[in-house]
Structure formats: C-alpha cells, structure tokens
Amino acid sequence: DAGITQSPRHKVTETGTPVTLRCHQTENHRYMYWYRQDPGHGLRLIHYSYGVKDTDKGEVSDGYSVSRSKTEDFLLTLESATSSQTSVYFCAINPSGTASSTDTQYFGPGTRLTVL
Amino acid sequence: AQSVTQPDIHITVSEGASLELRCNYSYGATPYLFWYVQSPGQGLQLLLKYFSGDTLVQGIKGFEAEFKRSQSSFNLRKPSVHWSDAAEYFCAVVVESSYKLIFGSGTRLLVRP
Numbered sequence: 278d279a280g281i282t283q284s285p286r287h288k289v290t291e292t293g294t295p296v297t298l299r300c301h302q303t304e305n306h307r308y309m310y311w312y313r314q315d316p317g318h319g320l321r322l323i324h325y326s327y328g329v330k331d332t333d334k335g336e337v338s339d340g341y342s343v344s345r346s347k348t349e350d351f352l353l354t355l356e357s358a359t360s361s362q363t364s365v366y367f368c369a370i371n372p373s374g375t376a377s378s379t380d381t382q383y384f385g386p387g388t389r390l391t392v393l
Numbered sequence: 394a395q396s397v398t399q400p401d402i403h404i405t406v407s408e409g410a411s412l413e414l415r416c417n418y419s420y421g422a423t424p425y426l427f428w429y430v431q432s433p434g435q436g437l438q439l440l441l442k443y444f445s446g447d448t449l450v451q452g453i454k455g456f457e458a459e460f461k462r463s464q465s466s467f468n469l470r471k472p473s474v475h476w477s478d479a480a481e482y483f484c485a486v487v488v489e490s491s492y493k494l495i496f497g498s499g500t501r502l503l504v505r506p
Binding site: 308320321322327367369371380386387 | 399402435436437439442483485492493494496497498
C-alpha cells in the first residue's frame with residue numbers, strides 16, 4: 278500500500294460538464310502522475326508533477342489540466358468532458374526524492390469515469 | 394521513440410501449467426523494465442523490475458522474468474499457474490531521465506480449472 282487514495286472512485290457525468298479527479302498521498306512524495314487506461318492501449322500518461330506547482334504534459338494531455346498546490350494532492354481536471362474521455366484514471370507516485378529513472382511507480386486504486 | 398509490445402492480447406492456460414508472457418521493447422539505451430499485474434477492478438501491483446545486473450529477476454507470487462538484450466525481450470514466466478493468477482499483465486519501460494513509464498497494451502491471462 279503506497280498510501281495513495283483517489284476520489285471519486287466512480288463518476289458518471291454528461292458531455293460538456295467540468296470534472297475534477299483527486300489523487301491524495303500521505304508520504305510527501307515529490308513525483309506524481311496521472312494515467313488513463315483504455316482497452317488495447319494499456320496505460321498512457323496524461324500529466325505528471327515533480328513538485329508543488331511543477332507539472333508537465335504526458336503523451337495524451339489534450340483536454341486535461343492539472344494542478345498541485347500542495348505536495349499531497351494532485352488534481353486532474355477535464356474542463357469540458359467528452360465521451361472520448363470515458364476511461365479509468367490512475368494516479369501514481371514515485372517514492373524517490375531524487376532524479377532517477379530506476380525508481381518504481383506505485384499506483385492508486387483508480388477512478389472509473391463515464392461521460393454520457 | 395521508445396515503445397513496448399505485448400504481442401498476445403489473451404492467453405489461456407490450465408491451472409498447474411507453466412506460463413510465459415511475452416514483452417518486447419524498443420529502446421536505444423539500457424532499458425529499465427517492469428512487469429505489473431492488475432486483478433479485475435483493481436489497481437496495478439508491481440511484480441518485478443530489472444535495472445541492471447543478473448538478467449533473471451525474481452518477483453512476487455512466484456513470477457520471474459528474463460532480460461535478453463539480443464532479442465529486446467523481457468518475458469515473464471511462472472512454472473505453475475494458480476487460478477488466482479488470472480489477471481491482466483502489463484510490461485513497461487522507463488524513459489530515461491524523464492521518470493515516465495511507457496506501457497505495453499497488456500495481456501489478459503485466463504486460467505482453466
């Protein structure tokens with residue numbers, strides 16, 4: 278258990294509405310990530326953060342924004358949800374406090390989002 | 394660009410049989426490789442990882458994987474599968490200096506009683 282919680286765990290919303298997903302960690306890890314999981318695609322990185330107010334884009338960032346005002350929380354926002362954003366969203370943390378490619382990522386339980 | 398290929402979408406094995414899940418990567422430098430498992434409705438759990446050294450790595454739940462640089466492969470194996478191993482398995486590689494994981498598309502394992 279990496280001390281990661283995600284909320285909500287399930288959400289159904291309508292096209293065009295804003296949605297915010299929350300990832301919360303209890304260990305003050307520096308690196309946090311948001312992925313989406315879709316059949317046939319595995320997990321794809323949306324955005325990641327390497328510190329408070331420090332974020333960067335992943336491979337599928339269009340239509341998503343993130344914020345990190347506190348170390349423990351990493352928020353993913355869909356400004357205007359579309360049906361193509363129906364997916365399972367996973368948050369992950371990297372426990373290392375230093376820059377190293379060898380560190381392992383640990384994943385939260387996921388949020389299932391359905392956009393009607 | 395780095396990529397990971399898992400050529401088998403589904404694999405079905407009988408309980409007690411051996412298992413090998415394939416993973417091929419495309420990466421210019423020394424790769425850092427991972428296998429994760431995802432049980433239905435659950436998050437991802439790390440099975441094992443390879444960074445350097447011994448090319449045969451042991452993981453949890455009786456799994457092992459072998460890194461073969463000449464074949465750009467990192468196949469996952471288990472000598473005797475249990476019904477509880479039914480899950481989806483993901484191979485992943487770290488993009489060096491970026492702390493980002495690139496995942497394969499996954500292999501779903503079904504276990505026959």
